[in-house]
Structures are given as structure tokens and as C-alpha cells.
Amino acid sequence: MSVETRHRIRGGVGESVTRPDGVPKVCGAFQYLDDLRADGMLWAATRRATVARGRIVALDVGTASAMPGVHDVITFADVPGRPYQGQIVPDQPVLCDGEIRHWGEAIAVVAADDPETARLAAEAITVDVEELEPVVDVERALELGDVFRHFPVRRGDPEARGDVVVEGFYEMGTQDQAPLGTEAGLAVPDGHGGVDLWGPSQWTHVDHEQLVACLGLRPEELRVHISGLGGAFGAREDLTLQTHIALLALRTGRPVKQHYDRADSFAAHVKRHAARMWYRHEADRDGRLVKVEARMILDGGAYQMTSQAVIANAATFAVGPYRCPNTFVDAYVVRTNHPPAGAMRGFGTNQACFAAESQMDRLAAELGIDPLELRLRNALEPGDALATTGQVVTEPLPTSEVIRSVAALPLPDDEPGDDPLRLPGGTGLTTPPDRVVRGVGYAVGIKNLAFSEGFDDYAEARVTLTADGAEVHTAAIEVGQGMVTVLIQIARSALGIENVEVVFDDTSKIGSAGSSSASRQTQMAGGAVLRAAEAARSAALALAGGDDLDDLGVWRDGELVMTLAELAERGPISEWVRFRHPETEEPDENGQGRLHVDFSVAAHRAVVDVDPELGLVRVVQIDIAQDVGRVINPVQLRGQIEGGIAQGMGWAIMEELVFRDDGTVANPTFTDYLLPTILDMPPVEAVLVEQPGTWGPFGAKGMAELPTVSVTPAVVAAIRDATGKALRRVPVRPEDIVFGDG
Amino acid sequence: MIVQLTVNGEDRHAEVAGWESLLWVLREQLGLTGTKGACEQGECGSCSVILDGEVVCSCLVMAADADGADVTTVEGLGTPEDLHPVQEAFVAEGAVQCGYCTPGLVVAAAHLLETNRRPEPDQIREALSGNLCRCTGYGAVLRAIEAAREAM
Numbered sequence: 001m002s003v004e005t006r007h008r009i010r011g012g013v014g015e016s017v018t019r020p021d022g023v024p025k026v027c028g029a030f031q032y033l034d035d036l037r038a039d040g041m042l043w044a045a046t047r048r049a050t051v052a053r054g055r056i057v058a059l060d061v062g063t064a065s066a067m068p069g070v071h072d073v074i075t076f077a078d079v080p081g082r083p084y085q086g087q088i089v090p091d092q093p094v095l096c097d098g099e100i101r102h103w104g105e106a107i108a109v110v111a112a113d114d115p116e117t118a119r120l121a122a123e124a125i126t127v128d129v130e131e132l133e134p135v136v137d138v139e140r141a142l143e144l145g146d147v148f149r150h151f152p153v154r155r156g157d158p159e160a161r162g163d164v165v166v167e168g169f170y171e172m173g174t175q176d177q178a179p180l181g182t183e184a185g186l187a188v189p190d191g192h193g194g195v196d197l198w199g200p201s202q203w204t205h206v207d208h209e210q211l212v213a214c215l216g217l218r219p220e221e222l223r224v225h226i227s228g229l230g231g232a233f234g235a236r237e238d239l240t241l242q243t244h245i246a247l248l249a250l251r252t253g254r255p256v257k258q259h260y261d262r263a264d265s266f267a268a269h270v271k272r273h274a275a276r277m278w279y280r281h282e283a284d285r286d287g288r289l290v291k292v293e294a295r296m297i298l299d300g301g302a303y304q305m306t307s308q309a310v311i312a313n314a315a316t317f318a319v320g321p322y323r324c325p326n327t328f329v330d331a332y333v334v335r336t337n338h339p340p341a342g343a344m345r346g347f348g349t350n351q352a353c354f355a356a357e358s359q360m361d362r363l364a365a366e367l368g369i370d371p372l373e374l375r376l377r378n379a380l381e382p383g384d385a386l387a388t389t390g391q392v393v394t395e396p397l398p399t400s401e402v403i404r405s406v407a408a409l410p411l412p413d414d415e416p417g418d419d420p421l422r423l424p425g426g427t428g429l430t431t432p433p434d435r436v437v438r439g440v441g442y443a444v445g446i447k448n449l450a451f452s453e454g455f456d457d458y459a460e461a462r463v464t465l466t467a468d469g470a471e472v473h474t475a476a477i478e479v480g481q482g483m484v485t486v487l488i489q490i491a492r493s494a495l496g497i498e499n500v501e502v503v504f505d506d507t508s509k510i511g512s513a514g515s516s517s518a519s520r521q522t523q524m525a526g527g528a529v530l531r532a533a534e535a536a537r538s539a540a541l542a543l544a545g546g547d548d549l550d551d552l553g554v555w556r557d558g559e560l561v562m563t564l565a566e567l568a569e570r571g572p573i574s575e576w577v578r579f580r581h582p583e584t585e586e587p588d589e590n591g592q593g594r595l596h597v598d599f600s601v602a603a604h605r606a607v608v609d610v611d612p613e614l615g616l617v618r619v620v621q622i623d624i625a626q627d628v629g630r631v632i633n634p635v636q637l638r639g640q641i642e643g644g645i646a647q648g649m650g651w652a653i654m655e656e657l658v659f660r661d662d663g664t665v666a667n668p669t670f671t672d673y674l675l676p677t678i679l680d681m682p683p684v685e686a687v688l689v690e691q692p693g694t695w696g697p698f699g700a701k702g703m704a705e706l707p708t709v710s711v712t713p714a715v716v717a718a719i720r721d722a723t724g725k726a727l728r729r730v731p732v733r734p735e736d737i738v739f740g741d742g
Numbered sequence: 743m744i745v746q747l748t749v750n751g752e753d754r755h756a757e758v759a760g761w762e763s764l765l766w767v768l769r770e771q772l773g774l775t776g777t778k779g780a781c782e783q784g785e786c787g788s789c790s791v792i793l794d795g796e797v798v799c800s801c802l803v804m805a806a807d808a809d810g811a812d813v814t815t816v817e818g819l820g821t822p823e824d825l826h827p828v829q830e831a832f833v834a835e836g837a838v839q840c841g842y843c844t845p846g847l848v849v850a851a852a853h854l855l856e857t858n859r860r861p862e863p864d865q866i867r868e869a870l871s872g873n874l875c876r877c878t879g880y881g882a883v884l885r886a887i888e889a890a891r892e893a894m
Contacts, residue, residue, distance in 0.1 A: 018834060022833035023822050026816075026820075026828075026832045027822055027825070028774070028775070028777065028815065028816035028817050032778070034775075116761055179840070180874065181780065181842040182780060230780070230842030261782055421868075482839065635882070639839055642882065643879040646876075646880070669785070670874065671783050677880075678867045678875075678883065679867055681879055684879070
């Protein structure tokens with residue numbers, strides 16, 4: 001009988017291992033997409049639409065093409081394959097197809113010797129446009145029937161009545177992921193009619209599938225590679241410049257590089273959906289929810305992108321992490337002439353959370369019950385049915401515990417005092433310190449983990465033992481979140497070998513790992529790595545007849561019986577796994593079914609100081625308690641929590657992509673699209689609730705989205721607490737605080 | 743025109759066009775791609791370098807105006823084998839995620855600790871208020887600079 005003699009591995013699961021790309025990143029040596037170059041490469045520049053809707057009556061690239069240093073100009077007519085792209089429904093023209101459908105839509109792309117020549121040539125393209133009336137209002141789009149998807153939920157008795165009723169209307173502006181690295185890429189022709197592409201991606205295999213269709217290539221003629229990304233947050237879920245530079249490289253026979261400027265970036269990548277939501281909550285006198293009705297309309301912008309999946313999340317999390325026997329939701333995502341909306345951290349749950357949590361606070365006020373007590377009375381726990389889909393929660397879900405945990409954290413006792421740095425508005429001419437009002441607000445969020453609705457969700461990984469360690473091969477994408485460290489830690493703990501390296505394979509070398517999104521890679525890529533590593537360990541032990549494995553080799557009864565180098569010569573041992581999570585199903589016509597594989601919950605508390613005269617807000621502290629399953633890397637997990645909170649707080653009080661009445665974007669710059677700075681960000685206390693799940697590696701759950709989800713309503717609740725204002729719209733603007741309804 | 747620069751202690755020359763920023767010359771002519779461009783407007787601090795003793799946004803400095811200047815970029819602070827204490831602390835404290843803002847933050851933080859050896863948390867925050875980070879929420883950045891302050 002073999003005896004488990006496994007030594008304690010250093011740098012395994014549970015430790016704050018430092019990231020392997022940390023040193024190159026702090027030295028400026030890490031290679032990002034915009035650092036890539038190739039001999040003889042050309043630079044691309046894009047000509048974009050300046051109106052939200054119009055018909056191109058004349059498009060003349062002659063002057064641009066004739067400019068010295070210009071090698072090629074492409075328009076819609078030059079797309080050799082399917083001229084439309086999109087990962088769910090290919091409805092987005094690779095380049096404008098004659099009708100401009102949003103501000104910033106790409107019309108033509110130039111390849112030239114240097115970026116300045118390319119830019120000037122793009123400007124020299126003549127585009128005559130007959131302007132058309134844009135659809136900029138979601139209710140107008142709904143009247144027109146221009147709906148990407150309607151997601152209905154019909155559960156329980158529509159005639160059910162509670163003792164108290166609270167109705168509310170809520171609105172949220174458009175948020176941009178604003179990753180610091182703008183889109184960049186390099187396409188290199190292979191000399192045989194194919195191309196190698198490095199582009200901004202969260203999922204190279206789904207990019208590959210679209211690109212070969214659009215470029216008219218055989219699958220093996222395109223290899224999509226992984227390179228350094230300056231953040232993602234959903235912005236890289238859909239294609240931007242990839243099709244353009246690959247096509248230019250194929251046509252010119254030269255490598256082609258492009259690096260978007262910030263205005264290009266704002267124009268090209270998907271946004272978080274703006275939303276309008278109407279809610280009606282009914283409860284009994286004890287505060288138990290009797291019925292929730294919601295109608296929500298999300299602004300999908302001009303093309304579908306991932307809107308169909310976003311609206312499913314908005315609809316199925318419309319009630320939040322609460323029990324309710326009677327739920328009726330009509331959720332729509334509609335087409336407008338705004339830039340396309342798609343994925344951003346939280347993926348539809350954020351909008352629902354803001355409205356539902358605002359309603360819970362109003363219900364608590366109406367009933368005279370403490371807002372946290374009201375939430376605890378309705379908290380969704382294992383064994384309960386999700387209020388919308390009716391699916392029973394079978395995994396751990398510590399809803400009550402996250403609420404109690406965040407409430408138990410000490411509140412800050414520091415008052416603003418006289419230090420102007422501690423006043424809302426900082427050192428400007430703001431209200432006197434004694435007029436500053438403090439408020440405290442809470443909110444609870446719920447998010448699905450991994451893909452839903454019956455999607456065949458899998459991740460591949462290969463673990464190969466080498467002469468001095470192990471390699472993990474995957475196409476899962478490191479966007480900055482720290483997945484690379486987590487995969488190393490999982491592999492180390494499963495193998496017993498410390499010297500583990502992650503190799504990011506291109507699309508020709510390994511199958512899909514799915515997207516780095518949906519809080520899924522710790523469980524999905526991690527799940528594949530865990531199983532491949534376990535298989536590699538077993539194979540090594542079997543081959544050498546041993547009972548333990550480490551960086552030296554295979555051991556039996558405390559004696560080294562085969563070194564890793566000998567194993568590699570005899571083997572080689574290389575184990576490939578395609579890991580799937582438990583199956584989900586599509587909704588029935590009433591939105592019912594086991595749509596989601598798993599859930600996670602978090603509760604936030606926000607403390608704010610408000611200048612009620614100028615409408616300025618200083619966030620004093622934000623605390624969170626989060627259901628994480630099992631902590632793999634404490635420092636990285638804290639980083640995800642703090643970073644997620646910054647984004648959700650930004651949406652609450654400062655971040656909005658502003659549309660003019662004509663559908664054009666007013667603020668596509670970092671001067672005018674405001675992001676939280678280090679002065680805006682408060683201290684964060686976090687409680688990590690560890691109740692291991694059944695299918696994630698070592699019980700871990702995906703966790704990177706929830707910190708963003710419920711912080712937005714918590715900050716707004718705190719401002720309401722301070723001011724007594726209704727604040728139905730996010731982001732909360734100074735005029736909402738000064739002049740808004742009570 | 744030809745500009746002469748002292749970059750990370752080395753004498754460098756570059757033939758620059760009128761439109762070229764210092765950022766462009768550093769990245770594209772001198773091959774120092776550690777300095778990043780993310781907003782082209784001096785709002786994000788990703789392109790921060792030390793120019794004649796001051797932290798500047800290199801996207802806002804015309805290369806022609808920098809003739810004769812002494813420039814320190816992130817590459818000049820430390821190497822993988824010999825990290826600057828700020829670089830070391832950024833790795834240890836988890837202040838690096840996507841890392842795109844990191845070179846600018848590291849340059850600004852190193853300059854702060856050179857000019858003020860014992861900065862208080864509020865002084866650190868003030869000094870870094872021109873550097874945007876979208877990943878970390880700044881908590882780990884603050885902890886890293888406090889750790890570097892203690893180490894230096």
C-alpha cells in the first residue's frame with residue numbers, strides 16, 4: 001500500500017505568492033501589446049464616424065492612398081470573408097457597411113510607414129455622410145421593437161399581494177472599463193497566406209473563430225497569440241482592431257501594428273450597459289418579500305456583442321440574494337445608436353443590484369425595520385430557490401454571514417476635522433467642516449460564477465514534467481488579475497513540485513480555456529490545471545514506482561528512485577485535461593430552470609462625508625465581507641477586492657460616458673471621463689468568508705466581480721443616509737445632491 | 743533636429759521631428775518601452791519620467807524641448823537583479839496587477855522618497871494623485887510605498 005508522504009510544498013495554495021510577471025513589470029521590461037514590433041512593420045490608423053447615425057453617400061480613399069508612405073487603405077468592400085463579426089450574433093460590420101450606426105464606428109483603416117503618416121492619411125479620407133435621426137432613447141427603441149433579447153421571468157402567483165408596497169424608478173449611466181492600456185496589436189503574415197496575430201483578447205479561441213470567418217482563412221492559417229494586456233475588465237471580450245490589422249498584413253505582406261489612442265479606445269471597445277429600471281416590491285408586515293415585479297431596459301448600443309448574456313444576468317439577479325415566492329420580470333436589451341455595450345465586471349448583475357438594493361432600503365424605511373435586519377429575514381441560503389429562476393441553491397452560499405460580518409466591522413471614528421484633505425471637495429472653497437454630513441449605507445450582491453444557460457463551458461490545460469520542474473500550458477488569459485500566480489499555486493500543491501512555469505499557448509497549440517471573465521478562471525482554468533497536475537503526478541509515481549514527487553524527482557520510502565531528468569527522458573509525462581463544470585440548462589419560456597452553475601455573495605458597507613451645499617462627496621471608508629470559498633492567494637485576493645471596489649465606487653459618484661442628445665460621446669478622454677485617483681479611494685477592510693465549494697480547486701470560488709457589484713448601491717445608500725435625497729440615478733452628480741428630490 | 747539627452751546616465755542622441763514627444767522618442771527611437779502612454783493628455787501619469795530632477799509626463803514634453811536634459815526612466819531605477827526598494831516593495835505587496843501604470847507609479851514614488859525620506863500617508867497620496875491605476879484601487883500601492891520608505 002502506498003503511503004502519502006507528501007512534503008509541504010512552498011508557494012502552494014493559500015500563500016501570498018508574488019506574481020511571476022511582477023519583476024519584469026516593475027522594471028519596465030514586461031512586453032505589452034504596444035511594445036511588440038517586427039522588422040519592416042507598418043502602422044495602422046483608423047478613420048471613424050463623427051455622427052451617431054448616417055448614410056455614407058461618398059467614400060473616397062484616393063487622396064489617402066496616394067500619400068507618400070501609405071501602403072494600403074481598407075474599407076467594408078475589402079473584407080474577403082464574412083464582413084460581420086460578433087461572438088454571439090455576428091451583426092457588427094468589420095468596417096462600416098454604408099450605414100453609420102454609432103459615434104466612433106470604424107469606417108476605414110490605413111497602413112503606412114509611421115503612425116503620423118497613417119493618422120494624416122486617415123484624416124485625408126473623404127467621407128460624405130447624410131445624417132439620419134439616431135435612436136438614443138431606450139424606450140423609443142423598445143417602441144420600435146428593436147430588441148436584442150427579452151428575458152421574461154414568471155414565477156409564482158401574479159395576484160399575490162403584500163401588506164406594504166414600495167415602487168421605484170432607477171437609472172444608471174454608461175460606464176467604461178477604461179483599462180490603462182489602450183487596444184494595441186501586431187499582425188505578421190507568415191508568407192504562406194496565413195497570419196500570426198497578437199491582439200487585445202480575453203479569449204483567443206473565440207477571437208480566432210470570428211477572425212477566420214471574416215478573413216476567409218482556413219482555421220490553421222491563423223494563429224492568435226497571447227501577449228501582455230494593460231487591463232481588460234470586459235473591454236477585450238469583443239474584437240476591436242484585430243480584424244483590421246490582420247487584413248492589412250495579409251494584403252500588404254508586411255507586419256502591421258496599431259496602438260489606439262484614448263479616444264479610439266473609448267470609441268472601439270464595448271461599454272457597461274446604461275439602464276432604466278422600474279421596480280415594485282411587496283412584503284408582509286414582518287418584512288418578508290411577497291412579490292417583486294421589475295421592468296428593466298438596458299441600452300445595448302448599435303450591435304449585439306454579449307448583450308444577450310448580460311440581460312440574462314440582469315433578469316435572473318433582479319431580486320438580489322433574497323427569497324421571494326412570486327417574481328415577475330421583463331428585462332429587455334435594445335438596439336440604439338450609442339456605441340455597443342457588452343461585458344464589464346459584474347456583467348448585468350450590477351444594474352439589478354443597484355435597483356434591488358435601493359428598493360430594499362426603501363422597504364425597510366416603509367416598514368420601520370432596520371435595513372440589515374430586513375435583508376437577513378429574506379437572505380437566500382443553501383436549499384432555498386433563487387427568486388427568479390426557481391433553481392435551488394446547492395452549493396455553500398453564506399448570505400447571512402456576509403451581512404453580519406460586514407456589519408460587525410468597526411465604523412471609522414474620525415470626523416472630518418479641519419484638515420482640508422479630509423473634506424469633500426478637498427482643498428477647494430467648500431462647506432465649513434461643521435456643515436459636513438456623514439452617512440452610512442449597506443448593500444448585498446450576488447453573482448453567478450462561470451458561464452450559464454446551458455453553454456458548453458470548458459477549459460483545457462496541459463501539465464508537462466520537464467527535466468527540472470513542470471510547465472502548465474493554457475490559453476487562459478492573464479489580464480492582470482493574477483490568474484498566472486493562482487495556476488502556479490494550484491499546480492504546485494497538486495504536483496508537489498515547486499518549479500512551475502505557465503506557458504501561454506497560441507490557438508494552434510491547445511484548445512480553448514474559455515474567457516477570462518465571469519469570475520471563472522480560478523475555477524475553470526484552475527480546475528483543468530488541478531486535474532492535469534494530479535494526473536501528471538500519478539503518472540510519474542506509477543512510472544517510477546514511487547510514493548512521493550518533488551523537484552528532485554520520485555521518492556519511495558524516503559529514497560529518491562528517479563530524478564525529474566530521468567523521468568523526462570523515460571516519459572515524457574504530459575497530461576492534457578478538458579475540464580467542464582456541472583451542467584446548466586437554458587431557461588424555459590418563463591425564465592425557469594437551472595441556468596447557473598454556482599453563485600457567490602458579498603456585502604458592502606460604505607461611509608461617506610457629504611457637502612450638502614456643493615453636492616460633493618468624500619468616501620471615508622468601504623468595507624466588504626465576501627464569500628470566496630477558499631483563499632488561494634491572500635494578497636492577490638485583497639488586490640481584486642480593492643480594485644473592484646474602486647471601479648464600483650467610481651460608477652457611483654464620478655464615472656459616466658456622457659452622450660449628447662445627438663448620440664455622440666461628449667467625454668472620450670481622461671480629462672473628462674473621471675476615474676478614481678488615490679485621493680478618492682478610501683481604506684478598505686475585508687472579511688473573507690471561507691466555505692469551500694464542491695467543484696472549484698481546493699474549494700475556491702471565483703471572486704473578482706462581486707467587489708464591484710454591490711459597492712455602487714452601498715455608496716449611494718450612504719449618500720442618501722447623509723442627505724435624505726432619493727438619488728435614483730447613478731452616477732450621483734452634485735446637482736442630484738443639491739437639487740434632487742427628497 | 744538632433745537632440746542630445748542623458749538617459750539613465752547614458753549619452754543618447756535622436757533625430758526628432760517636430761511632432762515627436764519625449765515619450766515617443768524614449769519608446770520608439772531609444773527602445774525604452776518601459777515608459778507607457780495611456781492618455782496623451784498628462785492625466786494618467788503612465789508616462790512619468792524624471793526630467794532634470796522633476797517628475798513630468800513625458801507625453802506632454804516635446805522631444806525638441808528636452809534637448810540637453812537629464813532623464814531617468816523606470817529602466818534607470820533598477821534591474822531585475824538589483825531592484826530599487828520601491829520596485830521590490832511593489833512586487834512584494836501586490837501593487838502590480840496589469841502593471842501598465844506601474845512604471846509611472848514607480849518613478850513617481852522613487853522620486854518622492856528621494857525628495858522626502860519620511861513621507862506621511864497623506865503626502866504619499868498627494869504625490870501620487872497624478873497617477874491613475876485601474877486595477878489595484880491603490881491600497882497595495884500605498885502599502886508598498888510605506889514598506890519602501892521603511893526599507894530605505
